[in-house]
Structures are given as C-alpha cells and as structure tokens.
Amino acid sequence: MKHFLRVLTQLLVLLYCKCLWRGLKFVIRKVTGRCELQRICYNNKPGARRTLKIETSLKCSKHELLQSAVSVPPDSVEKTIDDIMSLKKINLDTNPQLGISLQACLFQIVGYRNLVVEVEKLRREPYDCENPAHEEMLMKLWKELRPDSPLSGRISKQWCEIGFQGNDPKTDFRGMGLLGLHNLLYFAEHDKATALQVLHDSLQPKHSMHASIMHPHIPFFCSCFFFIPITVMRRNVPKEEARYSIFALSVRNSFDHFASI
Numbered sequence: 001m002k003h004f005l006r007v008l009t010q011l012l013v014l015l016y017c018k019c020l021w022r023g024l025k026f027v028i029r030k031v032t033g034r035c036e037l038q039r040i041c042y043n044n045k046p047g048a049r050r051t052l053k054i055e056t057s058l059k060c061s062k063h064e065l066l067q068s069a070v071s072v073p074p075d076s077v078e079k080t081i082d083d084i085m086s087l088k089k090i091n092l093d094t095n096p097q098l099g100i101s102l103q104a105c106l107f108q109i110v111g112y113r114n115l116v117v118e119v120e121k122l123r124r125e126p127y128d129c130e131n132p133a134h135e136e137m138l139m140k141l142w143k144e145l146r147p148d149s150p151l152s153g154r155i156s157k158q159w160c161e162i163g164f165q166g167n168d169p170k171t172d173f174r175g176m177g178l179l180g181l182h183n184l185l186y187f188a189e190h191d192k193a194t195a196l197q198v199l200h201d202s203l204q205p206k207h208s209m210h211a212s213i214m215h216p217h218i219p220f221f222c223s224c225f226f227f228i229p230i231t232v233m234r235r236n237v238p239k240e241e242a243r244y245s246i247f248a249l250s251v252r253n254s255f256d257h258f259a260s261i
Contacts, residue, residue, distance in 0.1 A: 035088045035090070036057050037054065037057060037084070037088065037098075037102060038088075038090065038095065038098060040053045040054055040057060041054075041097075041098055041101045041102065041105075046101070046104065050101075050105060051105045051108045051109060054102065054105040054106070054109070055070055055105075055109050058070050058109075063087065065080075065083055065084065065087055066084060066087075069084065069106060070106075070109050070110070070113065071110070071113065072106075072110060073110070074107065074110055074111065074114070077103060077106050077107055077110060078103060080106065081099055081102050081103045081106060082099075084102065085098070085099055085102075119179065122177065122178050122179045122182065123176055123177050123178075123179040124177055125177050125178040125179075126173070126174070126177050126178070127170045127173040127177065127178060127181060129154075129168075129170050134178065134181070135154075137181055137182075137185055138169060138170075138181065139151070140185060141162070141181070141184055141185045141188055142159075142162065144185070144188035144189060144192065144195075145162045145188055145195065145196065145199060146158075146161060146162060149161070154168075155167045155168050162199060163199055
C-alpha cells in the first residue's frame with residue numbers, strides 16, 4: 001500500500017510540475033514575446049550549453065514536429081528548422097540569426113546521435129580474421145609499434161611484444177570488437193610517442209598489465225565523452241588537436257595509475 005501511495009504521489013507531482021511549467025512558459029512567452037527556443041538562443045552563447053538546452057526543449061515539447069526533430073536525417077535539418085519557425089510563427093525578418101542558430105544546434109544534435117549509433121555498431125562488430133580489411137588494420141598496427149621487427153607469421157608469440165595476451169590477437173578484441181582495433185591503430189598513428197611509452201610501461205615487470213588488453217576497453221568507459229573529439233580529428237578540424245593531446249595524456253596518466261595498483 002505504501003509503495004502504491006508513493007508511486008501515486010510521484011505521479012501527481014510530475015503532472016503538477018509539467019502543468020506548472022507549461023503554464024509558466026505560456027506566461028513568459030506572453031510577457032517577452034519570445035518562444036522558449038528564441039529565449040535559449042538569445043540568452044546562451046553558441047556552444048554545448050545552448051545545444052543541450054535546445055535538445056531538452058525539443059524533446060519535452062508537446063508538438064510532435066519538435067519531438068521528432070532530434071532524430072531527423074542530416075539532409076532534412078534545414079526543412080525541419082523551416083517547419084519549426086513556421087509552427088512557432090517566428091518572423092524571419094526580425095529574427096534573421098535565429099534560423100542559423102537553431103540549424104547549427106540541430107546539426108550537432110543529429111550528428112551526435114548518428115555518431116553514437118555508428119560507434120556502437122563498430123563496437124558490436126567482431127574482429128574477423130577472414131576479412132582482409134580487418135587483417136590489414138592489424139598488420140598496420142604491428143608496423144606502427146614494431147617498424148623494425150618483421151612479423152614471423154599471422155599466428156605468432158611476437159604479438160605479446162605489443163601487449164596482446166596470446167599468439168592470436170583477435171581474441172583480445174572480443175570485448176570491444178572492431179572499435180578496440182580502431183582505437184589502438186588511431187592511437188599508434190596519431191600519437192606514436194605516447195603509444196610507445198604506454199607500451200613500454202605496460203611491459204615492465206612492476207606493471208604487468210598488457211597495453212593492448214587494457215586499451216581496447218578504455219573506449220567502453222569513456223567513449224561517450226571522448227570519441228567525438230577523436231572523430232572530429234579524423235575530419236581534420238585543427239582546433240581539436242589540443243583536445244586530442246589532452247585526451248592522450250589523460251590515457252597515459254590513467255594507464256600509469258591503474259598499472260601501479
């Protein structure tokens with residue numbers, strides 16, 4: 001009975017808050033002459049804060065058009081913004097910058113959601129030794145980390161030299177799938193000095209923790225926070241280079257911390 005009353009109370013509070021919030025939004029719009037989307041854009045500078053508020057506003061809207069806006073394909077963003085402006089009866093002549101601001105936010109929201117799907121798909125894709133592309137990436141990883149040591153064969157104890165557990169490295173990608181290999185290769189290609197140092201530290205007797213075992217699992221814990229800068233780096237946006245350097249340093253420091261436990 002107590003559980004039922006608790007649930008009922010929470011439901012009533014939720015309904016009250018939603019009604020109160022909608023009523024408050026109505027009053028604010030009448031007083032300011034601006035809808036919530038306008039107020040967010042005018043009161044927040046371009047960036048994550050504005051985009052997150054726009055996303056929350058769209059998802060919490062009672063209009064189906066606004067609710068579905070966060071999941072439209074990228075090529076429909078411009079039309080969706082036009083439809084929203086029309087629905088909200090916003091005058092483009094007096095608000096020329098609003099459409100541009102909303103469009104930028106929606107592109108970020110849609111891009112992020114698509115990226116999450118893409119990364120999760122990559123994580124679920126198992127390493128396939130029969131796939132030439134997978135094998136090529138693995139061989140490239142070896143060359144990046146051991147450029148002066150020819151690999152004796154696909155199945156070899158030499159893989160332990162770069163941190164894998166056994167003779168066949170594919171078994172170490174069971175947890176993170178192809179995403180683990182992508183991250184290892186990207187790390188080795190774009191920050192070789194740090195990657196080699198992490199590898200060197202991992203092979204020290206006092207650490208006894210394989211770099212290639214640990215590194216594929218790093219994205220599982222921090223991909224939601226870090227894979228976007230990495231992906232942007234792949235698209236050659238220069239200003240993200242500093243962020244990636246900070247990320248690489250963070251990976252190194254985290255490795256040192258866990259390896260010393």
